[in-house]
Amino acid sequence: MTDHPSTFRGGTTDTGGVHWDDRAAIHRRGDGQGLLDGMKALNRGTLAEMVQMIADMPESDRGDYVIQKAGDHKLETAEIMALAEREDFPGRGT
Incomplete structure (x- = not known):
């Protein structure tokens, strides 16, 4: 699931798995993004933590x-x- 380009030949580094520890943030849909988008995050953490927060809603x-x-x-x-x-999913069963 990683979509970062590698530093060698600009290819992707996708290994086919989900990188649950990648940085992620929850935003309100349609918050405008833009230059100060990072300041609009409601929660920050790992991808697994953010998925769990949304799933618990x-x-x-x-x-x-x-x-x-x-x-x-x-x-x-x-x-x-x-x-x-x-x-x-690391939060499975919680």
Whole structure:
């Protein structure tokens, strides 16, 4: 899931797995992003922690938030919940 370019030939370093320890932040959907986007984060932590926070929300509230992951990848509700259901999700069963 990593989308950072490598330093060799500019290729991706995607190994096919989810990097649960990547930096991530929860933002309100449509918060405008922009130059000061980092200051608009509501919560910060690992990807696993942010996925768990969204998964723990009432279903009716989940659509109000997105996760912005290191490497400029924005996760919408469907992708977040798919991650929460993975067998290798660290928060599974909590």
